[in-house]
Every structure is written in C-alpha cells, then in structure tokens.
Amino acid sequence: MTNSDQGEDESDDSGIGGWGKEHVSDDSGQVKKAAITDGRHPAAATNYRLNEPSLSFTPTAMESSMRPRIGVPPKGNAQSREELDFINGSGSALETLSCQDVSEPAQIDERTASTDLRSLSVGNEHHRQGSLGKGSEQGEECSPGRRIIPPCTSAEDINALLQATFLPPVTKESLEELDLEWIQSNISLRVDINYDPDLHFTPVSGHKGKEKREEAMKYWLSLEAELRIAYQHGPLDDCASCRKAAHSSKPLHFTPRLSQMFLSLQDLLLTLVPDHDREQVNQYFDIGLLLQEVSHGLLDVIRLAHWLCGLLTTHCAPMRDESAQEMAEQIQQGSEQGDLRILVRGIEKLFVFLEAMKLDVANHQIRSFRCHLIDDTVAFQQDYFQIRLRNGKLNAQASKQWYQEAVRRHHECSGPNPSPLTPTPGALIHGLVELCLSPESVIPETVKHDQARLMTIRDEIQDMLHLKMSLSMFDHLVKQILGAQSAPNFSLETRKRQNRDLLQNRIMDLTDGTMAQHKTTSEVWSQNHRAIAVELTRAAWNACDQDPSLLARIDFDKIAGDLLARFRSEEDDAAVARSIGTLLEKATKEHAKRFHKMTTLTISENQRQWHQLRQQKQQWRNLAGIEDMARMLAHVAVVHWRVWADLVYLAQ
Template identity: 25%
Template structure:
C-alpha cells in the first residue's frame, strides 16, 4: 500500500494545483473556522476506531534511544577478507564522484502533502466532490499507468536498498569507499522521510522526542562503525506508532517490528527491507486515517461553505483572466431563447426554469456531450455518469419492448412441437454471474440448466447440414406459457434482472456504446430464451435488436429516449420544488441519504401504487420498471443543478458580473 506514494481521492483524483488560498483574508472567515475546527479534531482514527481507542486507554510516547552497546545483525560481519572482496564483484560501481543522486523513497512528506488539512480545505475540486459522495475518502493512487510507474519506482528503490545493505555486509571496505559516512544512499534518505512523516502525525509536544530517538545523523554514524542497534530502533518506532495510530493498526506495526528484528538477527536483507516497506506503509496508512477522519469531521462546514468558497475561487480566476465567462453567458442566452417557459417548469423551477430544462436535455444520449460550458468543469464526471445511466436505461427499455412484442406474437405457440432443441450441455456453462440472475425462471419452470454464455453466432448444428445457419439449426428450451398476470410480471422482472447481470459481465468500456454492441447477440439470445419464438426467428431478432441499440437515428430509440426525457423532467420538477429551499447540508443529506436503485441495478417489480385496473399489464410493468431509475437520476440531477445554480447564477447566468467585479473586496461581494 505504501509503495505507491501519494494518495488520491477515491471517486476522482484531487487537483494538486489549487492548494493556495484563493481569496483575501477576512476576519473570522469560513476558512478560519474550518482551520480552527480542524485543530480540535482528533485525527488518528476513524469514528469506529475512536471508540476502540477510547476503550483501550491512553497510550504514552516513551522515547527509547538506540544504544551503542548491542551489536545488531548488520554490525556482526565487518568482512574485509579477500574472499569477501571477490564475492562483492557483483556490486562494483563507478567511482563515488560519478554516483547519481540517491533515489527518493516511494512515500515521503512531499508525496503525502495533499493529505494535510490546509491542502484539503483549499482544494476546490475536493470540496465540490464532498457534496455528492458520502463515502469520499483518500486512498493510495495505484490505478492506471500512473500507478504502474509509481510501483516500478518503488520497486527500484527497495531493490537498490537491498543491494546496498548486502554490500555493507559482504564488503565493508567497498561500501565505505562508495558511501563513507555520507547520506547519498537509500537508508539515510528513508530514515529522514520516516522522521518527517512522523512529525506530521504526532502532537507538537512529542516532536522533541523524535530528535532524540530518531537522530538520523547519529544512527548513520553508528551504522558505519557497525554498532547501530537496529532492534532497539525498531522497538522505539513500534512504540511511537502504537501510541499514535488506531488500535486496528497494531497488528501491522507488530509485523513490521518482527520483520525488522528477524532480518537484523539473521542477516536476511530481504526480510529487513520488507520490514522497512511495512514501516512506510504503516505511516502512509496513518496519514490516510488522519486525512479521512478530518474529511468526516469537517464535512458539514465544508458543505455549508461550498457556494461561498467556489464563488470566491472562480471570481479570482475570472479577475486574473484565467477563466473566460463569455462562453457560459452565450450558452445560457442561447438556451433561454430555445426553451419555452412551460407553466409547469415555471411553477416548479421558478427563475431556474430555463437552466433546469437545458440541464435535463444535456443528459440525453442524443445530446452532444461537449455542449455544456466550462462552468461544469467540476461536474463533468457526474454528467458523464448520468448520460451513461440514461443510455443504459433507454437500451434496456428497448430490449424489454422488443421482448414484449416477440412474446405477444408467440405467446400461444406450442414450442414443444419444434424439433432439434439445443442439447443440455450447450446450456450448462453460465456467465460469471454472481447474482444468479442468468438462471432466472418462472415459478412454473422445472429444474432447468443455467443459460449458456455463448452468443448465438457460435457454430454448432444439430441437423448436421453444412449449410445450416448456427442461429436456426436448433430450438431453444421452451418456457411454459404464462396466463396469469403475476406470472408475466415475474417473467418480465426475471428477464430484466438477467439482462442487467449479463451487462455486468461485459469487459468493454462501461460508459460507451461499444459495451452494448459487443453484447447484442448475447442479449438477443437471453431475450429469446424467455419466449416461445421458433429458433429460425433468432437471426432476424438479433438484427432487429442491433438496429435499435444505441442507434440515435432509430425511431424506437428516439421514442424511448423522449419517453424517458418526459418522465425525467416531471420527476426533476418535483425534486427541485422539494429541494430548493434546503441548506447545503440538508440538501446533501436528503439527496445522498436515500439513494434509489439506478438503471444499472435490478428491478424489484411493480410498485404498490401502480394501478393495474387503470392501465394495461404491459404499461403497468413498464412504469414500475422505469420508476426507480428515473427517480434516482432526477434526484442526482436536482442536487447537482441546485448547487451549480447557486454558485453561477449571480456570476454568469442571471447576475451582473461587472458589478460584482467592481467591488474591491470580492470575498464579500456575494
């Protein structure tokens, strides 16, 4: 964990270039209140960890100084014999004057600096994201190419340290010739980083003990003379860490201590270095614990101060000509002319009517994803996720409507009269479906094998003809005809959930059309399994499904998209009407506390308030299927839109920016 260096926000990486204060100081500003509260925060553990910490009783920092009396493992072999010299040829290097700058440890005070509370409260992207993600926290950034490079750099450091320590044990003269008592090698750099990180974790009153117990210069002098007591140093470090970390980290600290002491006793440099890696990992975990604890404690005041903070931040960017509000103003003027003032929107949205109608349109798959202005720079990922969820919802609904048409057409067909059914082995291998949805069946079904993951384009023919189509040379297992309404509801629910589970097995991009195109044959076969249609219809059904999925020009796609847009706008009106009077913290609590199932989740069947008497069965099932996803998207859109409007309405959309800019004290302008 610790080898990767810097942490990162779980939902998205924080910006490292926005750490300076973005406004002039004001007496008793919100930032000052945050700073004051953060200093009172007990940072070392999570909330659950704090309770354990309290139960375990106080821990005291006892400075233990490394003694010169004991001879540790690295001091037992000052080998200078000729045989040792010959064995050390594998460590031969250029002269010391040609030695490059020593490698930097993978975790340092600098790499962890973005976890400092001062950086947290002045990071605008983090402060914006904290409004939407209740589980937002720091974690080591090990993803993608950047994470791979960090891991390679960390491995290079630890391998180099291992070689240097082995050289010290095997050929002391060669080692001293190369490094002497200097600090141009990995171990002193590591100890310096350890000390600097610990200084950020312990109270000011305990930092004086660090200079005594972790005097890097003294330790390296003892090391060069072969009298350094690394076991006692490991014991001292263990005591320091346990006195300031959460109790849940104690086992990790003990493991670190055992690795250091065993490696030192047995001259096992690899185990010794592994102990140092564990030491750095524990320190990184402690720093992450502190930062995440501070985020939880500061969340209410950070959320309440979001609008004020972002307005000051963007005003400064505009004033410094690092941001042009012109495109955003032009965008709002354009949408104001395009969208009519619907009475329902005026009643629900008020002066925000044009903005929310445009915002609702922006999440549709047919809308240009790059049509929004740069005022949405902090919400680009949320907008992309909403667009992805809308595309999923539309495509799933297309699948279900095509299923309904096919099921109606062949509802009363006797599929058992067909010949050449697929042998059981072809249906025996399921997808990697942990939820078990792919084996969905109605209550009347028998003990049927799991659905095969292979798309229908695989070549196998029960007829044995060289010209037989792989799609029409077999008959799918039949399903009993359902005559009861509840059976049809159960069947639709099972199919919908199985399609969702099938999509989750896709290895294609989760936010692109390619996922749907890659899965079209498997989706068609799964839909076919829930009908009595003859096998020769499968080829035509696959082509029909392919012509509609993610096809913006498809009449069916346009119809379903418009249907979702209508329902999303209706739900959005209600959400904004309910949310617009809430404070920032109350809006966060309501919008994120009761998150509903999104379109990527399962469907639990019709809602209780759906009246089967006033609508057809298919419409009732359809409304129940769509309701949860639309409500969830409306809640997320209302939350994001309200916060966006509160920040930007007076700056760009509905206010006079020139008047605001003319006020000398920009921090008090809004």
C-alpha cells in the same frame, strides 16, 4: 472524487489533480466511487483519490475559519541537497567507498553488467534523478556526496542504484494533499462532498497507481543494494572479486539514499504524532549518529523497529496494530538472519504503514468536518471561482453563451405559453438535461466540476434506453411465439410481468462485468447483444409456457441480429431518448422547487437518507430510475445556480 483512467486526468483546479477522478479515487477502479448510484467516473487524482469510507484515526483540530485561503496551497518548500544530505558529514555511511579511497578507476565485469549499464554517465543519471549532487557531467570526477559502485556489483543492483528515485515512495511532501489545509482548499473535494456522504481518500489506482508501485519497487531495490554494499562488501581493497574484475576508464557512481530515508522517516513521524512525542522522535532520529552507527555496523535496527512499533500503535487506529507488529517482526527477522531483502521489506512496510495512518487522519477529518464543508460550499466556491475569473483562468463568456442558448431552447420547448421560471431556472435544468442526453455535447467550464455526475446520469440514461429496447424485443417475441390470433388472458399477463422483472435484473447483470473496460455504455450493450438475446428468448418462452426442449430449434443468431439493429438504430434511439429526457426534466424541476427552500446541508442530508433507503432495497445491479436521476440533477442544479448565477449567468 471520481473509475476508469479518465479519473486520473490531472486538473489545475485541485490539490487532488484533475485520488475518484479515479476522486479525489476510480479509475475507477479499480476501486469504484459511488457518486450518484453506481458512478463510473470518479474525480481525478495525483497520489490519492476519493472513494468509499475507511476507518478513522485520531482527529486533528480544525481551524476556526472554514476558508483560510482560496486556491490550492503550494507544495512544501523543497529543501536543497545541501540541507538534506548528511553523507558528507562525520557520520557518513559507506565511507569505505568514498572517491578518495579509490586509487585507480574501478571496472565492472562484463559478466555482471551489460554494456549499456557500463556506458551510463553520471551526468545523465544526475539529470534523471533530480538534484542529487554536483557531479561532473560525464562522471569523470566524483562529487563529495557520491560513491563508487564496486565492480563486483551485480547488473540488477547497478540498475537499481542508478535508476531509482532519490526520495522514498512516501514522504511528508507526497502526503501534503492529505493535510487539513489542502482538504479545506481542494475545490474538487469541496464540490463533490455535497453529493457523496461516503467521500474519502484511497491510494490512486489504475495506470498511475501501477506507475507509483513500480517506482516504489525500484527504490526499495536500490536501498537493498546500498545496504548490501555497506554491510556485505567491505573496503574495496579487501574484495577479491573487485580486484579480479576487469578495469574500466569510467567507474560508475551512485548517490546514497540512506540519509534521506532517515530524514523522510523523521519528517513523517513528526507529522503523525502529537506534540508531546515529538521530542522523543527527535532524540531517536539523530541522523548524523544513525549514519555513523550504520557505517560502523552498530545500528540496532531491532531496537529501533520495536520502538517505532510501540510509538505507532499508541496513535494509530486499532485495526492497524497487527500491521505494525508485522513490520517490527520482519525487520527483526531480516536483521537476525542477515537477510537484507527481508530487512528492506520490513522498512517498506513501515512506510506503507505511515501512509495508511495519514490516510486515516485525512478521512477522519473529512467525516468530522463534512457538515461545515457543505454548509460553506457556496461561499467557498464563489470566492474560488471569482479569483479564477479575475485571473482569466476560466472562460466565462463561453459558459454564459451556453446558458443563454439553454434559455432560448427552453423557451422553444415550452410552447406558446411557457410556465414561469422557478427560483432555480428551468432553463438551467433544461441545459443540464441536454448535456446528459447527448454523448457528444461539450461540457461548459462552469459545469466542469459536476462533469462526473452528469456523465453518470448520461450512462444511466443509456442503460435505461437500451433496457427499454430489450424489453420491447421481449414483448415482440411473446407475440411471435403465441401468434397474432391469441387472446390475452390473466395467466399470460401474470407470467409476462414476472418474467419481465426477472429479465430486467438478468440483463443488467449481464452488462455489469464490462463497465471498467473503458467502453461507452452503448458499446457495452452492443458487445453483449447475443447473451441478452438468449435471455430475452428464454424469458419469452417461459412467459408463453412453452416446452423448454423446443428452445433448441430457435434461431438465436437472427434474434441477436434484430436486437443489435435496434441498438444501432439512431431513429429508435433518439425517440426513446426524447421520451426519457421529457420525463427527467419534469421530475427534476419538481425536486428543484423543493430543494430551493433548503440549505445546502439540508439538501445533502435529504439525499443521503434517500440513497440509504435505495441501497437497502437494491439486490441487483443498481439501475437508476427517473426519480434517482432527477433528484441528483436537481441537487446539482440548485447548488450550481447558487454559485454561478451572479458570477456568470446573470452578470452584466
């Protein structure tokens, strides 16, 4: 729910992981998540992250209770290999390559496989891929579920057969976090949905997304290799290339993936189609019969693909219809041309399509039940965190000390006659503002699920701070160009104001392109200091109505150096930050007083309308002002106080 690789850190609190931090999508980004104004820190993810809205799918009825259980539901029961493997049955695919059919050890031609591939033991591959069978540790014996790799197999195919995962990239289990039960129990989603009306799932991006794509590519290469052995190799005794290959004492074996692919496909379909179509799915997916047809070359994949296309287009969102047609056509093309690569690409499209359908379902559920989830947010969070406090999984003492320290510092800052605390205590707001002002501050455990929003406000404060320094440099340049004796006049002030407005947008545009490079906001401004200095000088020259041709005489290096020195001046930085912090705290308290009288749903709707108006007026990079940051911080403070006051801060 949160877009850097920071969004991909896993958390033990959430079914999403710890889907833009890069939430629930991110990473940023990579796809971006707009948590506040231009949020750069999405919530974290496992397979999916949360991000902007997408098209919907057929809704699923929601249970009457919004809190069916507390905590993240466990992953689906993993079936044993004996339950999943149909290879050993009468319909076993690749029967011609069973261990019993091999009269003598097969060898791999050194021209087609490297030494390291030939030396791989079955036991090591068994350990790497998970519980694939009961093969011997050194591969000296062939377990019933494993098959010999023909000696004529290419090195690329051998590598794919041995290295790829056993399960397809998309399975019922991998999509579990998109189930309604997980959505209801996902703490990151339940917190973030209060602040982001466009929250939704997207596939994870960034480093984890790249890893997922690479694993998927290996799997589809292994399936292509398996089908090539089944359809194009034939019995070992009939293969001239195998007979010519040099003999080896240790033949290589692989575990066929075809049966598990059919089973995974069946499970996925059963989760996506309504009850009245499940019998039809089960009839088509008689796994034993399908494997028999494959082993005898009788499977009509074209008929199966077009049936799947018709079934899926009946239930998917209209925008998915074209993808379903493309999938069926690609499978048909691969089958008719005998091109296994095209055929497997079509099967890959099928699984990608099913994943997209599941995402549509989940996103429709989030939109449909958003109001219920927000309305129940305080009660749900209290129940969830109460269990974690009871189990010792949350450090309440450290968070309570942080709050008590915030109370002390707030009292000191309030002077001899401090104003009475508002219903949402001013001390909490004071503490949150300090977290936003200090880049080095440690986020308490109780505030962890609001960390993305606080970090976004922190970045926006840094933007505002550096922009103020830049505009101050602009004023200095104007005075320098005109000279100390020049008297102010109306025309000059008008030109200065116009150039300042344009300059602000230009500077923010200059610092926008490097936001996703895992740099701090201060580093981004320092990195672009020379380009900013050029813009400042040009704007000051125009404001003074000077001859543009004289700009060539300006020493831009000196101006850029002076600007960088301002950016790095801790004294100037602290002074400007304090002034921004004072204004922010005052505005936040005013909004908090108003929000305190509202329900959580009313606050969220009020914020949604505010942001819609802001986006309509925004034409450039969104530079948040004090008002934007104060509204968000007040929203966080009010909900946070309702959840944590009795649990930790005021608890005896």
